[in-house]
Every structure is written in C-alpha cells, then in structure tokens.
Amino acid sequence: MSAYTLDAQQEMLADSARNFLNRSNTSKSLPHQTDGQAPEVAKWAEMADLGWMALPVPEAFGGLSGSMADICALAEELGREVLNAPYIASAVLAGMLLADVAPQVVREDWLPALAVGSKRLALAAWEPGARFDLTEVNTRATQDGAEWIIDGKKVLVLGASGADGLLVSACISGSKDLGIFLLPAGGPGQQLFAQTLFDGQGAAELSMHAATGATLLCRGERHEVLGHLEAALDRATLAHCADTVGAMARAFAITREYLGTRSQFGKPIAANQVVQHRLVDVYVEIEEARSLMRMTASLYDDTGSDAAAVKRRYVAATKAFVAQVAHHVWEESVQLHGAIGMTQEYEVGAYVKRLALAANLYGDATFHLERVARSSLDSPVMHARKSEQLKTANHNKGSTHATSSGIV
Amino acid sequence: MWDTPELSAFRQSIHSFVAAHLPNDIRQTVREGRQVDRERMHAWHAILASHGLLVPHWQVEWGGQGFSVMQQMVFDEEMALGDAPELNAITFDMIGPVLQRYGNPAQQKRFLPDIASGQQWWCQGYSEPNAGSDLASLTTRAELVADHYVVTGSKIWTSGAQYADWMFCLVRTDREARAQQGISFLLIDMKSPGITVRPIVGTHGWAVFNEVFLDQVEVPVSLRIGEENRGWTIAKSLLEFERLKLARIGENKRRRARALAVANSRREAGRPLTERPWFRERFAQLDCRLMALEANAGRFIERAQAGEPIGAEVSMLKLRGSRLIQLWEELIVDALGPEAMPLDNAWLLSQAGADPQDSIAGTASSRRFLSRGFTIAGGSSEIQHNILAKQVLAL
Numbered sequence: 001m002s003a004y005t006l007d008a009q010q011e012m013l014a015d016s017a018r019n020f021l022n023r024s025n026t027s028k029s030l031p032h033q034t035d036g037q038a039p040e041v042a043k044w045a046e047m048a049d050l051g052w053m054a055l056p057v058p059e060a061f062g063g064l065s066g067s068m069a070d071i072c073a074l075a076e077e078l079g080r081e082v083l084n085a086p087y088i089a090s091a092v093l094a095g096m097l098l099a100d101v102a103p104q105v106v107r108e109d110w111l112p113a114l115a116v117g118s119k120r121l122a123l124a125a126w127e128p129g130a131r132f133d134l135t136e137v138n139t140r141a142t143q144d145g146a147e148w149i150i151d152g153k154k155v156l157v158l159g160a161s162g163a164d165g166l167l168v169s170a171c172i173s174g175s176k177d178l179g180i181f182l183l184p185a186g187g188p189g190q191q192l193f194a195q196t197l198f199d200g201q202g203a204a205e206l207s208m209h210a211a212t213g214a215t216l217l218c219r220g221e222r223h224e225v226l227g228h229l230e231a232a233l234d235r236a237t238l239a240h241c242a243d244t245v246g247a248m249a250r251a252f253a254i255t256r257e258y259l260g261t262r263s264q265f266g267k268p269i270a271a272n273q274v275v276q277h278r279l280v281d282v283y284v285e286i287e288e289a290r291s292l293m294r295m296t297a298s299l300y301d302d303t304g305s306d307a308a309a310v311k312r313r314y315v316a317a318t319k320a321f322v323a324q325v326a327h328h329v330w331e332e333s334v335q336l337h338g339a340i341g342m343t344q345e346y347e348v349g350a351y352v353k354r355l356a357l358a359a360n361l362y363g364d365a366t367f368h369l370e371r372v373a374r375s376s377l378d379s380p381v382m383h384a385r386k387s388e389q390l391k392t393a394n395h396n397k398g399s400t401h402a403t404s405s406g407i408v
Numbered sequence: 409m410w411d412t413p414e415l416s417a418f419r420q421s422i423h424s425f426v427a428a429h430l431p432n433d434i435r436q437t438v439r440e441g442r443q444v445d446r447e448r449m450h451a452w453h454a455i456l457a458s459h460g461l462l463v464p465h466w467q468v469e470w471g472g473q474g475f476s477v478m479q480q481m482v483f484d485e486e487m488a489l490g491d492a493p494e495l496n497a498i499t500f501d502m503i504g505p506v507l508q509r510y511g512n513p514a515q516q517k518r519f520l521p522d523i524a525s526g527q528q529w530w531c532q533g534y535s536e537p538n539a540g541s542d543l544a545s546l547t548t549r550a551e552l553v554a555d556h557y558v559v560t561g562s563k564i565w566t567s568g569a570q571y572a573d574w575m576f577c578l579v580r581t582d583r584e585a586r587a588q589q590g591i592s593f594l595l596i597d598m599k600s601p602g603i604t605v606r607p608i609v610g611t612h613g614w615a616v617f618n619e620v621f622l623d624q625v626e627v628p629v630s631l632r633i634g635e636e637n638r639g640w641t642i643a644k645s646l647l648e649f650e651r652l653k654l655a656r657i658g659e660n661k662r663r664r665a666r667a668l669a670v671a672n673s674r675r676e677a678g679r680p681l682t683e684r685p686w687f688r689e690r691f692a693q694l695d696c697r698l699m700a701l702e703a704n705a706g707r708f709i710e711r712a713q714a715g716e717p718i719g720a721e722v723s724m725l726k727l728r729g730s731r732l733i734q735l736w737e738e739l740i741v742d743a744l745g746p747e748a749m750p751l752d753n754a755w756l757l758s759q760a761g762a763d764p765q766d767s768i769a770g771t772a773s774s775r776r777f778l779s780r781g782f783t784i785a786g787g788s789s790e791i792q793h794n795i796l797a798k799q800v801l802a803l
Contacts, residue, residue: 004706004710287704295706317692320692321697
C-alpha cells in the first residue's frame, strides 16, 4: 500500500467531498458570524450523510473505523475549500477521545449518534495563560456522593457552540489523579462565552462554577490521562495538518494563476525570475509538507512496540514543518498578490487567514520543535541505539574502552 | 523509514558488513571529516568489490546485483552511518552506467571490468572557464584527423582530475551547429601528451577541483561514445542517472550524527549542549527538514519502483537535500564555537590512525566551506529553480 497516493476508497471520499463543497460551501463568501457558530455547522447532517462523521467512529458503534490516512484524505479537501465547520475538533478530536476512554455504556450512548451526526462533541483541554500546554490543569473535580462538581476555566474550546457535550480534563480533588469528564452542554454551573476566531471559525471560553451533571469517563495517574489527551490531540493535529496542506495548495494555485494573468511592465508578473523562484520555493515546501503528512498518517497503521513514540515524533515534526510552511505560504500569498491580497473580499484572503491561524493552532512550530527535540535528543530509544552503535564500533576496534569523547 | 521486513534485514546486513569490514584507519579518517587518500580508497574499493558491493546497482552482466532504488538508498545510508567514505559518483554512478547504456561492446569490455574492480578513477570534463551552468556554450574543440580527434581547450572545476586515470569529456565537434547540436562525448586518457592539470585549492583548504588544459590531445575515434555531435543527449541523460540519490539522505544523516556527537560531548552554561534551548530548536528544525526530505524522496522512490517516470519534479530533492547538508555543517560549526576556528591544511590531508580521537573540530570549518559545492555542482540551486519553474509549474 502506498503511503503517498490515495487508494481508490480515499479517492472516492475526496471526490465526494469536492463535489459537496463545490455545490454548497459558503465558507468563503459569508461574512463572519459573531455567535461563535461556524456557518457550515448547519450542514452537519448533510456531511454526516456523506459518511464523514462515521469515518472516525469504530465499526462496532455504527462507524466506518476509518484510518488516519482516510481522515487526512478528507481533511485535505476540507482545507482546500476552507470549510468552516468543526469537523476536526468535534469528530476527530473529541469523538475519537471519547471512543478511547469512555466506559462501554457511554460509548453505546454516544458513538452511534456521533456517527450519524445527530450529536456533536467538543473538547475543553487548554487553560488560560498556558499556551498549548496540556499538562497545565487547574480545573478541579470534586466528588459529592454520586455527583461530580467541577470548577475551572478552559479556553479555545473549538466547536463548542451548539455542541451536545463537552469533554473536560480536570484534577480530581483529594488525589493526584486526573480525570476526563463528559459535561452535558448547557448544564447547571456552566458559562460558555462564544468567540469567533480571526479565520471565522467558532470557539468558546468555558467557565465552570460548581458545574454538575458530569459523567466521569476515565481517571488515572497524571501521565496516563495526559497520554490519552496527547494521543487524541496528535490525531487532530495530524488531520489539521492535512487540512492545512489542502489550504496551502489552493492558496498557491490562486497565487500562481493570478501572477500568470496579471501584466505589469508589459509582461505577466510570473515572467519575472525573482517571482518564479519564490513560487518554486513555496511549491517545493508544500510538496514536502504533503509527503511528510501522508507518511505520518501511514504510521498510524503501525502497531510495533515503539509505535506510540514514533507517532508522537512524526506528528510533532509534521506540525512543526507544516506550521512554518503555512506561515511562508500566507505571507507570500499576500506579498506576491500585492494590495489585493490584503482585501477581505478577494478569495485568497480567506486562505491567508486560515493559514495564519493554522500555523499556531494545536501548537505552533516552537511548541512542536521542542517535542521533536525531546525525541531526538532525550529519548531513551535514541540513546539505546547510539550506545549500541558505539559498542559495535568499539568491538570492531578491538578496544574495551567505551569512549565518551563523542565520536559516533 | 520505508523499511519492510525484507528491507530491514537488508539494512542490517549492510550495517554488519560495514562494521566488520571497513578498515579502522579509514573509518577514523572519515569520522574526523578528513579526506581518505587514493591508496586507502583503493583498498576499500577492493574489499567492496570482493563482496559484490562496489557497484551493486549495475547490471548483473557487469558485476552488479541489480539493486532496487530502495536498496540503493538504504545501502548509501548505512555506508554513511557506518563512517564509510562516500564513493566517487563520477566513476560508479555516471560513467559506469553511461557505458552500459550507450557504450559499444568494445568500449564496455575495455572499461567496465576495470571500473568495477575499483582501481580505475574517472573525472568529468564538463565545465569550462566560460561555460558553467550554461554548459552548452562550451568551446573546447575536437578536430577529426584520420582516425583520431585532436582536442584543444580547457576544462575547469574538474573534481579529482589530479588523481584520475580517465576523463569523460564534452567537446565541440561542429562549430557551425546550434549550441547543443555540435557536441560529442569523448573518453580521454589522462596520461595523454598535451594534458596539464592545475589543482585549485578551495576555501576549505585543499584541492578538490582542477583546471585541465588540453593542447592538441589525440583521442582515438574509437573512444567516442555514441554518434558524433550527439553527445548532448548522453550528457543530459547522465544528469538523470541516480537523480533520487541527489536527495543525499545518507550524507545528511552522516552530518546529523556528527552534530549529535559534538553536542553530546560539549557543555555550555553548565549543561550539555543537548539541553541548551538554542541547540534543541535548531537541531529539531533540521530533523524536521530531514524527515520531510526523506518522506518526499519516498514518494519518488515509490514511483520509480512502480516503473513510472519520476519527471522533472525530482529536482526538488536535489534542491532541498543539498541545502540541508549546509545547514547541518553550519550547526556543527556553531556548536563547536572557538574549537571550529583553527584550520591546519596539512593535517586535513593526512590520514588518521586507528585509534579513536575526537577531531571533528579540526575539520568542521573545512567541511562547511566544502559543502557550498552541493548547491553549485550538478546544476546549481538556481538552475533547479528554473527547471521547476519551467518544466513543472509552467511559469
């Protein structure tokens, strides 16, 4: 199976997504909403009919058990058309986390509904003043008889408005454990402050003051629960990279088309070598980004012993890389267009904002570079491999002195 | 990264081979980033040849094993990671395959066994003082007199000419024809009367390239490859050989390992360099680029394995792989700080003993200057940009 080209089923999925989006997507033309509701969320049921919502849901619960490569094939198309609906945040991030951690009864209750699009979830993981650091959890859950009472504040809850349930990470009072809870949307003690992000997508701040009605999905030691959250966010991050690659490819195509059409000094702008070379740079970076994203997606089929560490490393590298390319693409899209690239009404504007947001969403380049550095420079796996190489080399020299002089 | 179980086993076998058979003085010389001399290279070639690993990508008929593209990439990588010296691409990847594809049976029989034994060295007479990236403007001329050509002109930036036994050379055989049309492809014995080689010392401290003067050098017609005035086709196809290898993933990994070795053995502000934020960010940055390069190369390898044409698009591998090598070299220099500043030319050209010593510092500056060549030779980065702009993006 190829890591780099879509298989027949993925082609069909991408194709139907293109058809649907060409027919009915209004993301590019609608003025920004202010209620925190993404405009296209109204078509959730239609998108579910196309199988999108079932894709990340396990077959046992009425889903399609799609692979990450399948999800990325779809996400790339969503980005290409800058679809403004919380598909990744709700279906991929929150839905798959629930499938990972929830007890059977909750799964039976929620997953079939998520698969047909009759219900939607959002995840509240990040807290104020901590960038994208998941480990910063100050929200508290206190048990009172059979009831959990939750206090705390979460930020950037993507797709929160209109969601049916909110997944919330919290410290469990009286223990060192963390837990993940499911709060019914709009329950007592919750306040949702809707926001519209600068690319038009909806998010919210969530304040919980003795919020009740929560179901405990899982609890455990910090590293264990954070591990679940990290794995869920990594899947969403990867899908988001695919979305971003699609958006970059279209932004590039629009820019190239414009430069080939518009004449200055008696020739098309694209006839200037300085412009050509800059377009080539952007093009090559996008191609590399797509290759890396697809290869990382293909790793999700791998179940080897160090599979989790490898996935973490590759998702971090993919996001760090894609974030920087996205940044480069949106800047060049504006600069090479000239003033029209700064306008709200011209098509490329929607891509500029999508990409500018994408560069930082789910952690910016520096955030993920540090994760890569941990894997490259601190990881025990890497050190084991290195000392093994040293051993081989020393053995070969017939020397018994292990060298620490750094000759590897 | 693309390893299947079979490929993993293959990788392991190459890894073990290099660990077991590479002589320690060569390993150490390469580790330090010094240049392995011709005598030791010949010894290593002989070892490789006796195991069928000097030209494994050649046709079986000429001593190859018909390695797949994937196997070649893994082979290169394991050789680089095992501190084996980079093999001379001009000899093994260029003229060898050209002879197999365009040579007549007599030429093949005369040269291929010698090349495959690893004891014959070649250089490439392409660039001229006034024909660099614009190769087709070359003016070295060859006049046909009876059964031989008389060649007069000069070549420059000819890597390894001071050691080479033979040179394959582009010469103008028809001065009336349009630029690309009147060029022929000749094989020239470097011991021929009329050849003078002037080594050119680079900023890195020793002579990698040369100027080659040809003054009425006689070359038998039987040493022309292909038809007269059709040399350009061969020259161009030659640029297409091993284009996947131009990602230079193995060479990038070699430098990554050096950077890691430096960082693991140096401290700053009381911490190992591997814990310093600036180093972590830059190392991770390059690691991401290497992973992206590798993933992207995988896409082209997949095409090649499926027998599909890889197209002009593949220029992007050369563009990115060559630049990335320079970025690793710069990181090494920066990580070493003052240690990278002294440069001893005589030491650079001497050979290491078999004992381990940490001398990466002694060659770092030399390597960094030498690495500028990656983005100039074999079609400069600007030419690669032009190829992508015209042939891929149709700008």
